[in-house]
Amino acid sequence: MQNLNRVVKDDLFTGVQRIAVFRALQLGDMLCVVPALRALRAAAPQAHITLIGLSWASSFVRRYHRYLDELLVFPGCPGFPEQPARLHEMPGFLAEAQGRRFDLAVQLHGSGAVSNPLTVLLGAKRNAGFHAPGQYCPEPAAFIHWDEREHEVLRYLRLMDHLGAPAQGEHLEFPLTDDDHASLRRSHADLPAPGSYVCIHPGARMLTRRWLPQRFAEVADRLAASGMKIVLTGSPDEAEVVQAVHGAMRMPALNLCGRTDLGGLAALLAQARLVVSNDTGISHVAAAVATPSVIVSCGSDPGRWAPLDSARHRVIHADVACRPCMHQVCPIGHLCAYEVGADAVAELAVHLLDGEGGTQTINVTTEMHP
Structure with missing residues (x-):
């Protein structure tokens, strides 16, 4: 051999x-x-x-x-x-x-x-x-x-x-073009200044990968109260969950759900101060454009999918025995989402905004109920 x-x-x-x-x-x-x-x-x-x-x-x-x-x-x-x-x-x-x-x-x-x-x-x-x-x-x-x-x-x-093809670096990349930036500018007449906003992305293709809209709203409100502008993002298929977050917020937010193509969204993320999202494609885009992120991992395997850059990204998940999960709808109460509290996610986000360190992956210990 x-x-x-x-x-x-x-x-x-x-x-x-x-x-x-x-x-x-x-x-x-x-x-x-x-x-x-x-x-x-x-x-x-x-x-x-x-x-x-x-x-x-x-x-x-x-x-x-x-x-x-x-x-x-x-x-x-x-x-x-x-x-x-x-x-x-x-x-x-x-x-x-x-x-x-x-x-x-x-x-x-x-x-x-x-x-x-x-x-x-x-x-x-x-x-x-x-x-x-x-x-x-x-x-x-x-x-x-x-x-x-x-x-x-x-x-x-x-x-x-x-x-026989040695690595040329472990980093992700997402090349941005002039068209991407033009697409972003077309999405809204009055975009917040680069570095002044946090992107909240509550959607995911699989429903079991989605954290709770009310808790996304609580995190967004806390970040808004700290002085950050809030931009809500999502694909047209995620309009309902994004609207649920928007409706549950007490503070103002700019809803750009469905108003950007992928390139425009990546340009938006690249200029953000922080991204808060589920463990979904957008979390990898954030890593690829080197924007700090807090990722709530519901259902997926964080050891397999967490960003490798532990200085820039934090992943939080509940330690339930049924992950990783491939159900579209959870049959046992979606513990992996409910056991992750808004306070814990908000604290991670604030730490990243303040430039503080910490461990890359945060486990929330819970029991698996029958």
Whole structure:
């Protein structure tokens, strides 16, 4: 095995002209592999790199054009819950992928239990990625074991290092353009000055990832009372929860929910003094633009998803036995949200605003009730 691994490290990228990267996931998941893409591009600077991803990721490829050259849209198939499976499109998708004659296909889509067989169907000369114990491993020298507890950023850097693509830094990034800043300016005629406001983002795609609107409102009121302006953010689909926070507040706030595209929202976060959010894609955007944040982790695994920069970000979560959770609606009372109090979150936020240190992840001890 050692000899095989040495061959991988020495020869995997030699002569490689066409690389496929399979990761058909949403924004936060995609941001977490940017460091791995950065390492891959450094190891294969002349290669044409194709992302096999969801249709929304056309904008991701444009933003990260230094690392990715194009998107091939994955139509979905059984076992991939991110979108409905369009099985009638699979033959055409596979024919197009195989017609690209990829030299290498890299599976960055989970443990490989369902993604490895599909990656092999892309028809690349070689395959690399992760595999779980006892599961299908297409090429032992180029696949490494999946560790469910590993941090999402570090796991993909570990794979890149194994393949001979050393890390080019662990940091996230979100390149901002003139269009992003123009989009932000169009969102409201009287935006607060940079550094004078806190962004409160109470939404999340999964309902079980959302902390309580009333408690977001309490935190926002306390920060407003300390002199900060409050800006509420969210996608159009999150308008209801953002309005619930706005309606529960006693202090004034600017509601920009649904009024910015992703680039404009990132520009807004980049100029904020602080972001308070759930553990969702926006928390990774805040990390990528280096804005301090307080993240309430409901349902997810903070050890896997917390920002690596412990000087700038704080994560708070209740230590319940049922996390990580993949329920859309909690069947047992949403303890992971109710056990995190507004005072604790507000105190973390105030400490960050004051420039005080502290531990990165705060556990709220609770009991798991039947």
